[in-house]
Amino acid sequence: MANSSSVKKTFAHDGKSKRIPVDLTPKGGGFAHRWIRKFAILVSLLAAMVVIGQPWLGSRVDEEIHSQLLAAMKKAMPSAIVNVDSVVRRGNNGIVVKGLEVLLPIDASELGSDVRSFNRLPIIEIEHLELLGKTDYGTLLTEAPVFSEVKVVGGKVRIVRSPEGELNLETLFGGLANSGVMNGDIPTVRLSEVEVLLADARQLGPQELSLVLADGVLVEKSREQVPHGSSTSTENSGLLEVRLQFETELASNLQIQGAISMDDHPSLLTARVDGLLLDEKLLRYLPVDVLDSFPAGMGVRGEAQLALQLRTEVKRDESGASEWTYDWAAAGVLSNGFYSDRRLPSPITDISGTVTWQGNKIRCERLNGRLANSPLTGSIEILDLSSTPAIKASLHADNLRVDETFAQGLTGNGKLESVSRVLDLYSPRGTMGLWITYDSTGLQPKTDIVLDVQDMDVTYAKFPYPFHKVSGRIQVSNKDVEIQQVEAYTHGQRFEVQGSLKDPFEFPTGWLQITADGPVPLDTELVQALNEKTRKTIDVLRPTGLVWLKRLRHEYSGDKYNPKREIDIEVRSGTVSYEQFPYPIHRVEGEIYLRSGIWTFEEFSGYKGNSYIQLDGSLTPLADGDTKLNLELTGTDVDLDEELRTAFSVKNGNVTDLWDQLQPQGALDHLTMKIEKYKSREKPSLYIRGKKWVPEESFATSRVQINPVWFPYSVDELTGEFIIQDGHVQLLDVRGRHDETEFVFDAVSHFNPDSGWDLAIEHLSIDRLAFDKDLLNALPDSLAKGLKSLDLVGQLQLSGNLKFARPTDGPLMANWDLRIGAAGVALTCGPRFNGVYGAILLNGISDNRGFRSKAWLDIDSMMWGNEQFTKLSGPVWVDSKQLLVGRWASVAQSKFEAGNQPQNSEVVRQPQRDAQSMLARTAGGLLGVDLQLQFVNQLRIESGVEGAVSRSADRFLLQASLSGADLRYLARQQEIRERTDGRITGAVRLRGEVGDRSTWSGEGRVRLADADIYELPLMVALLSNLGGNKERGVFSSSEVDFRVQSERFIMDRVALEGDAVSLYGDGWMSFDKEINMDFYSLVGRQRIAIPFINQVVAEASKGLLRIDVAGSLEKPQVNGTAFPELDGTMERILEDLNTRIARPFPNGQQPIIQLR
Template structure:
């Protein structure tokens, strides 16, 4: 390192050498002082060189040993420094001398080639002692971030040594500049994660010089609730992130991570692997989110197919989720239109509190859970699971212990026996209702008008509880309800409904029903007991907003009624009954028709109006009335014929006969 315009003294006195020199380097003074005793074994003493505010420039790099120059070039170092170089000379040293160097960085900038994150206002101490180097108190800044560094180069650890750096950063801004400094795989993950805010970190970098091998261990934590993320594969913004991120030679581990979205808290643990081709794999375990709402913002974050199904099902209420999630990058280079497409698999449990669903029938006040396992390749997806709801309300009727299988994919939702595949035993979706049991199979399509099909059966339900729940007021109806139905339609409206079924009532006490009271009065049953009709049976068809009652039986000990009619979903009725003496259930169908035909010759009951306010009318002797009407019609025809035949008679000629 050449010094120009050097002045001073060099004194040799009886083999004692003393020097005091001052030269110029880079426009700054450099002092050289030394004292040396010359002996036959060699020189003994020291030489010390001091400089202040020296520039890091090409002259310095040229003068440095090759290894040191390469390090400075790789760091893109610039700025000024103070230094003290000392060489102690003695035959006792292996090389006859021992070098030491103390460098004080004043105002430098660094930008490592392998990690091009620029640091400014770099200060600190770099000390060389023999072949070993030590870094202490080095600090630098980038925006509001402060990075501290210490380390050492230990030649004793190997032939060419091991460089170990301890780094610590605070309030490091997660910006584009930091992103551009990361390896390719991490940059891709960064782009998909879209982090914002500031972070603190500590890192250990271990570089084996001879093998050119670098190991990095980094622990990072969000700074003061400033960090947020919004993954492109799940654009649901999470803020105030907390937790620990550990990078260990290609493996990124997440520990105790927690974030919030509005009032929702999301927490998880997991890891992420980065492969040389730029692809990555995120594995999240213990993923949980508490008390979030399935609003439009959450639905918009889901895969397209899942959005369509959940939009038609219309979940609402407070939801919680717990489980695991694995996400994979689908390819390294994606078209702009396919940005954010990722493959994924999941195994999670969804809890619902005060929720609502619409799967062809509206379920309200849903409480319970749903287990789901599924996967997606970024374009198509499927999921299967198990329904485990504690309770739900349908048309005011409470359902409990709702259990059964469910299957979802792009085509829609299937549940119960419709989820079965080859080799599997079919299971129905079942629930407890009013002391009885209901079993359901069905499907709801996500395409077109959202067609659905439901097949249900009801066994041994309590009529009184059903009546109280559905109407919201207490009733004294008694009986056990049995039935089955198959209904299909679309979400376009009730006009699309089609189906059929039957309903049976046993051990009944329905005397207080307005319709029953009115019919008993019409039949002149003045003081019937409460079991006037102990059982009933209805065979029905559904077409649009109407139920056509093809067969109706109201059976009692003394009198029974059979008939048919129709009921509108608005409660309007049109029915016709005929009476049978005795219990209709104990009579054979042929006997029922015969006795019904006989009694029907005397009285028919017509029911109109509504179920709550029925209007009844009777038709006495319907067969006799029809005969009289026919006779009157025949007499009218004969009378017309006679008048027509009498017109040709001549005036003055009279008929001899008369009627």
């Protein structure tokens, strides 16, 4: 090759110098050969110039030689300063020069500077220079002396490289080759004890590198050479044979030998270095800029054996200009090597190998070493040293111990930076095989790395879940990574990692995939390994159990932050509990998928106790950065337990309030829950649908029962369907039982933001409803009190609508629109009614003002005692204070419909005549009833046979009328066997306390028409006292005016009138049918007014008869007195009959039928 290679570096000199290239290439023919030739020429010139053409005169010989020596050296080296201590002739055999010193002038900039400069020291110092030859005076005077040998003993030669990269010897010997003073042969030069000092102006250490030339010989020899263009003639050409033996502390042996051509023919030098020590001492002699290029903290030790060969030749072009060409060849062996720097986790030891250098190629082969007890092998080849070096290198490590420290050591290590990143990405801990190849011979450098993982623990940075016993191969080619069937184990399961990524650290493209052979525990360690977004998704369900990562795949298209992710996860034997509906589901089996950024939960199933539950859902990212979670949970045989209530309570307080109000128990056949939750919204949207099937179709383990707090009436065996959505509750076709009572209804409930709620029960149908203790205890006190007073026995059928509402911090309110049907019930409404068949329509309300309701009775049939009532209809009013029937109820209803509360008075005023009474058919006639029943909030204590008893003190006012009743039917009802016939019309007004006949009082009238009562015991007795006239129809009409007082019917007027005879009288009859009556007979009818009484009595006195009746109604005792005197009693009767005609009711009140 024509040019030497150049490895260029840059440095700054005193902060001001320009950046100058540093040439570290061996100087070949331009340095070694030229220097040795010029040194030999210099010695020859000194020998020749000392004596040439000089007259020698005895005593002045030494001075002349000294002067000539200085002049000759000044001429040969004009830029040098030469000093010589002495020059003496050594007899006739030679000349001895002592203290020869050659140095270059010091630059002015270095004067007075404290900076260390090797240029201040002499370049050449020779202690003893001896020229051997004939030096007798005769020879000196007559001819030029010839020196056959030059000996140099002791001294120093300093070779210094300046900051500009120039060698001082080049400056010193610059003009020596052109001096032209050299004639003749070069004497043999022998050198001994000469110290060669090598230094660089920028070296780290203060001392020069010392090479002691222990023995050296330069001998000129001739050679034959056939000249060009001639085949016969020869020409002698000189060769300078070189043999140099050095001693140095850095090597055990250094030899240089060869032949240097004294003309343009090729020259050849070889060198051998044995036992070269590579350590810190050697580094101290290198320039600082070279040391700066080494890695920080680099440490080197070792021993080398080197052999070098240098061939040089001078080429001349057509113009005659010469150019040196040279070729290097070197070989060496390295042993016991040691290398360390801060990038390596531990030093490389036991380094050995071979090095060859030929031309522009350096090859390092069979390199061996150990890194942390791991064997290393490798090779390096450097090509094209003359221009831009190209490198081919390989490294192989077996059982290389890798951990975090090892990865950190490679950080910032140029070509190995990608290895560092891979190791940092996977955080390996264990052993592996490593193959690294580097090739820069192509257009782009190429780095190939193969990692054979053998037994390693790995934690992938993007999925920091520890894996053990990792094995497989990872290939890195420049910025491309291939992961080939890497296997790993965790929790006893095998995982496989594969991938192919290009430029994975900047703009990755490719894919990475992880699969597992089976499930692993879904513990905190696994959840924390997921990325934040995935972890938040998983945390939503708070899962535990076993999960099988069937596939985790990342596909990159240039954006390392947004890969296309696909995840397939199977859950086994798990537990999930949605954080905002924490209802734990156990033994969960299901699959989770991630596609296009959407998580889906499919075919999830599990158990909660005896409940079988299925779950599906999705988590979808939205364009505005929000996310939407959809979950649908379907369960069968779902227990209505405390855990389900707690799940509702987290984000659905209204549902919890309803739960607490209803207090459900049991299990549902089917439950569906749909949850929709936006990340940006605090509360989720909740849709719940539950079903309870009829027992024949149900497979639930228990029945459903509710016991509402606000209506503590338990309903069991519930079936039907309910829907809960965003504060609204809907019940559909709900059926239930309470003992024998059956319920069917729909319902709608709303929960208000202010914690209030309302409930509307629609299409209510209750069959066999009993007014038992459970129902009365559940009703509001005011309503229960009124219904309890009815003492209702039997079962009712109820249908209609109910509404309940509880405002915030307010009492429960209710209203109703109901139809109550009765089939044979018994109740007390003043009197006791039995066998009630029919219906009542109710419409009322209960609020903070109490309970009130209007009603319409439509009774087909009922019994009062033994009396049957049919086609009973009319209005009823009931509230917390009273029960009103008939026209009084109509008054209250009109006020209620007008929005006015009925007045709380003891007596309701007499209604208008157009108001309707309670009407009924009975005994063949028409019965009209108006009733007031005042509820008194107290009990009356009474003493009886069984001791003191308490009863209600409720008060009543009864107004009734009967028209056209069948007297025969009524007699038969009273078990009267005698023949009776006729029609009866009457009216009564009665007041008092319910159940206490002693408090009853009132008045009334009874009329008989077409009556046939002559076989009644009382009539038989009366007629027998009238002379035995027993003809029927003796009385054509009968009237009785009576009062009720002290448990008696006080008959103020009794009139039995006939055409022939009439009976008039008064008396009383007890409630037990005891009688005491007085009658007077008159002839004909007595229809005259009071002014004519005396006349009538006077005219008919002969026919008068007095009859006294006592005993009982069934067994009357009759006594008659004929022609009595008109005593005071008779006069009183007649006067009373006169005054009582058309007497009104007390207090100005009007009866339903006017009593006369």
